[in-house]
Amino acid sequence: MKKIIIAIDGLSSCGKSTMAKNLAKEISYLYVDTGAMYRAVTLYALRHNLFNHDGSVNIDALERHINHINITLHLNKSTGQPETYLNGQNVEHEIRSMEVSEHVCLIAAISAVRHALVSQQKAMGKEKGIVMDGRDIGTAVFPQAELKIFVTASPAIRAQRRYDELKSKGIQADYNTILKNIEERDYLDSHRQLSPLRKATSAIELDNSQLTMEEQQNWLLDQFNKTIHSLYRD
Ligand code: DC
Numbered sequence: 569m570k571k572i573i574i575a576i577d578g579l580s581s582c583g584k585s586t587m588a589k590n591l592a593k594e595i596s597y598l599y600v601d602t603g604a605m606y607r608a609v610t611l612y613a614l615r616h617n618l619f620n621h622d623g624s625v626n627i628d629a630l631e632r633h634i635n636h637i638n639i640t641l642h643l644n645k646s647t648g649q650p651e652t653y654l655n656g657q658n659v660e661h662e663i664r665s666m667e668v669s670e671h672v673c674l675i676a677a678i679s680a681v682r683h684a685l686v687s688q689q690k691a692m693g694k695e696k697g698i699v700m701d702g703r704d705i706g707t708a709v710f711p712q713a714e715l716k717i718f719v720t721a722s723p724a725i726r727a728q729r730r731y732d733e734l735k736s737k738g739i740q741a742d743y744n745t746i747l748k749n750i751e752e753r754d755y756l757d758s759h760r761q762l763s764p765l766r767k768a769t770s771a772i773e774l775d776n777s778q779l780t781m782e783e784q785q786n787w788l789l790d791q792f793n794k795t796i797h798s799l800y801r802d
Contacts, residue, residue: 571697575705578719580753581726592699602702604652607663608639610675673756706768715795716771
């Protein structure tokens, strides 16, 4: 069967990565979490002191380092989950920390970073058969994607889900700090100059505030089947 590109964008912590990952598994497509790539660059910047004392990014220094930042995604065979590697080291756990969450918007707003990551992401989709999630997948990375989804949910529900996720991984978390971070990131992600978070005109919107994981999964699979049917019915 012919393969397509599926672009899943949306607000932070709205469950889009889980949805995207599960769909990719079910239909045997490659899954790419682009947020993890921006998080890995952020972790690199924190480790190499590329933030100034006033909290801004030392952009010149980061640009000099950009060719030394190698991000790869590998499937962990024992858990069946994709994991993020930074220069050969597994950083899947570190990139989910609050420290990274609090700095990632600044890194994601830098032109050299977006340029480097978007070109890697485009290359990953050359053969199609890919489910990619992020903020600009349907608008900038794959505007030609055959299926585009835009996911939303209320900030309080997203904060609770993030809190539960961190707790289940044994990472210390505070609900109010998470909520504040989510609201700040919503604002920064949708107001930045470069590729701000936007619903692509042809994207289908899903507010999953009241849906169970199973309901979302069924909805997404249904969208995929409808798209395949309408593209290849002849
Ligand atoms: O999905 P996430 O919360 O892991 O993403 C982390 C940050 O990376 C998010 O605040 C915005 C940024 N991001 C982006 O600018 N473009 C993407 N395609 C994916 C994430």
